[in-house]
Amino acid sequence: MSETTKEKPEVSELAFASNAMRERIAPPAFGSVKERINRAASSLRWSISRTRDVWYADPRVSIKPRELRKIEEVAGVTYGRQERASVDAIISRADALLMGTDPDFARPFIAAIRALVGAVDRSGTKGE
Numbered sequence: 549m550s551e552t553t554k555e556k557p558e559v560s561e562l563a564f565a566s567n568a569m570r571e572r573i574a575p576p577a578f579g580s581v582k583e584r585i586n587r588a589a590s591s592l593r594w595s596i597s598r599t600r601d602v603w604y605a606d607p608r609v610s611i612k613p614r615e616l617r618k619i620e621e622v623a624g625v626t627y628g629r630q631e632r633a634s635v636d637a638i639i640s641r642a643d644a645l646l647m648g649t650d651p652d653f654a655r656p657f658i659a660a661i662r663a664l665v666g667a668v669d670r671s672g673t674k675g676e
Contacts, residue, residue: 561611561616562602562605562607562609562610562611563605564616564619565602565605565611565615565616565619566602566603566604566605568619568620568623568625569584569588569599569602569603569619569623570584570603572622572623572624572625573587573588573591573592573619573622573623574587574588574591581603584603585599585600585603588603591622592618592619592622594615635665638661638665639658639661639662639665642657642658642661643658
């Protein structure tokens, strides 16, 4: 694995879309994979073949921004930009509140907030 590949842990748009379809739009409770793909296609108002290609994360497929927004809307999730912005705003407010206090207290407190938010973000329990 090259160094540049190791440095990019982000999920691709296609992997995100495939996962959102499988886990949020048409979860396993909806039955067989065929039924789930049909349900996802109906929810997204996409063709069955387009939905199937994204479902299986066909590397020849590219996700357009409007398609990604549609998946986010239907799945009720975001690709991470909004959560990160809100977390950064919370941390900035906490920094501002702690500016007047003892610096030996403020740094560990901010580190604890960052660790807590990071743990919640990694656990997949956002908004649930």
